[in-house]
Amino acid sequence: MNSRKIQVNSVTSLREFQQYLVQCNNIIALCGAGLSVASGIPTFRGSNGLWKEYSQIDLATPEAFQSDPSLVWQFYSARRYQALNAKPNKGHFSLAELSQRLNNNHNKKNINLYDNLYNKKFITLTQNVDALSLRANHDPNTLLQLHGSLFDLKCTGFLCNYHEENRFTHPLVPALELSNLDKAFHSINEKLKKRKIVSDSQNNNNDIEFEEVDDQNVQYDPVKDIKIEDLPHCPKCKKNLLRPSIVWFGESLPLNVIDKADNFIEENKIDLILVIGTSGTVWPAMGYVERVIRQGGKVAIFNTEIDLEELKKDGVGWGFKGDCEKLLPKALEPLIGKSEYYSTRKNYH
Incomplete structure (x- = not known):
């Protein structure tokens, strides 16, 4: 099956992305190796x-x-x-903060504290095995390690x-x-x-x-x-x-992890998938991107390499080219606040 092409906008479209972000109820982050490069991995x-x-x-x-x-x-x-x-970088901390806020927003007692987060859901699928997301205090209940952990x-x-x-x-x-x-x-x-x-x-x-x-x-x-x-x-x-x-080459992805990801997508209409540190054009990234697009959701790519020629502009998302450590804190700011308030927290380990 031919993959649908994704629109790539310049970083000047950040405001448009953020306006859409705050309206989203169900969000997925798909992380690749580029997320940990700034940590020295x-x-x-x-x-x-x-x-x-x-x-x-x-x-x-x-x-x-x-x-x-x-x-x-x-x-x-x-x-x-x-x-x-290695130490988690601001990209890890940004996603960890998002996981903590969105995972604790379903109690109506918190609605005044997180009025723009109430009833939102978030899950992270990471292809990285370095455990830096976990050490950044990412909520383990919403962190699915597709390839396992070292x-x-x-x-x-x-x-x-x-x-x-x-x-x-x-x-x-x-x-x-x-x-x-x-x-x-x-x-x-x-x-x-x-x-x-x-x-x-x-x-x-x-x-x-x-x-x-x-x-x-x-x-x-x-x-x-x-x-x-x-x-x-x-x-x-x-x-x-x-x-x-x-998961070594030639082995299958863990079935329990795949089931959790599939159930989240099937039970919730996904409004947005964040493709971070990977192109989103290889498996399994491409599969999840395709499913979100078919549901009517949008895609935002954060990566140092985005093929502008290959990606066709048909209005299904945004592409932000650069370092995830720099781009993510700013892009997610409407939901997580300023990075200086959360990126200094102690690591999990």
Whole structure:
């Protein structure tokens, strides 16, 4: 099926978007990797798709884990370390504030406090596994992690149903501790973040370009030879290995998460879908966008890259090109207030 094209307006259409936003009763946010770039978490493309000369895509498969669980666990231990050392940005905090306000607005006692929020509903579908939305205090009841989380674990045993959420411990086992050289290697993304901030302060253009850091000559320790018995094991069956509870390539999205998203769309007429840090033209983003449009809802894209030529102007939404961290607080201001009042809250972890 050919996807319907989305109108892309300039940031000058912000007022028009906000006027529509305050009228919406049911809102969905769909988040991709671009939301976390400002926190120092690179996309696959931004990191050249490599980890210690290994293809990240090749490591993120059930076959890779079965073949070499030590290698795969070292890769994910490094990703956990990187995510734990990152901090939620204003984009995460904006969505978290929206989730908190809209999730607590159904009690009529609060109607004077949130008079323009009463009876509105909001849900976030995130493709990110870094848990930064959760750590920004996003309401967990309205946060659906389509691809799982680096900090959730599950047993690999077929007959064991052990599952653990939000294990913010590093390392999980002593054998997975990173060397000082590896820690320095993963701090390269913090350098990217700092360079971007400097670049932003010198450039008032809304079309923000991220400076790439050349990591070709960065040194790091080779992959360690870790014995199977020294890797994380299931505390329930005490036999099988644990694995990150994320969706690897070739695996299906979690059915319970998909059901919650589907039920929300089917039970409520969606007025608006916010597509954040992703183009909205690939699965599953495109599927949700299409469903909202068929219901008569509108689309707003917030991303550093929007294909203006590809997207046909047929009046179904807006496109705001730039950094999600900068655009979201301003765009959502009519519902969440000024960012300085909520972005300084303590993180979940």
